[in-house]
Amino acid sequence: MKTRDRTVLVTGANRGIGQALVEEALRRGARRVYAGARHPIAHSDERVTPLTIDVKNTAQIQRAIERVESLDILINNAGLALYDDLSDRVVLERHLAVNLYGTYRVTQAFLPLLARSRGAIVNVLSLAGLAALPIIPAYSISKAAEFSLTQSLRAIWAGRGVTVHAVLAGPVDTDMSRGLDIPKASPESVARAIFDGLEKGEEDIFPDPMSETMAESWRTSAAKALERQNAALVP
Secondary structure (H helix, E strand, C coil): CCCCCCEEEECCCCCHHHHHHHHHHHHCCCCEEEEEECCCCCCCCCCEEEEECCCCCHHHHHHHHHHCCCCCEEEECCCCCCCCCCCCHHHHHHHHHHHHHHHHHHHHHHHHHHHHHCCEEEEECCHHHCCCCCCCHHHHHHHHHHHHHHHHHHHHHHHHCCEEEEECCCCECCHHHCCCCCCCECHHHHHHHHHHHHHHCCCEECCCHHHHHHHHHHHCCHHHHHHHHHHCCCC
């Protein structure tokens, strides 16, 4: 899946990794980039179309569909990360509403366009979905669920020409990780690595120095082998 002359939609596009993904898609020659956000911002490049998309809002997603004529690459980047201790169920439900159900809603809405173009879905996840980060457990739980959603979509849609990619990111220098005093990758470098991985056809993309240390062991792991084995059960 090359980016040049393709149509791309990015959710959570007004800051951080999402904003960097919009710029990287433009740099790689995308024909049209739909920049979705709850509060979209104007862009100087005429190839960018701002869209109002709160991933929890079905009506906004439907209105966005009506504005998107065709789509090759959907990048589900919108996310929520709050510090908690799992004492408040409402905090967990807020994470699931955005990180799991938001990704599900947007994906289901745009799948007909992606099936028509035999396109790609890219879900921006986290290493916390593989091993929980206890200082943000609700986020970790929601990302583990989103990873399972990604694997399921990958198996179901493989036979219909739509590829599904998981971005398993480590710490990135965004507002979400501001409270973590650890080395972080820049959003720009992560965006480049995401598109590189997509263009190489990598199912699971490890886009930063910390996550890259896990890439080979994950791809040859028993868990990955089991995923492929289970995927073969899909008719």
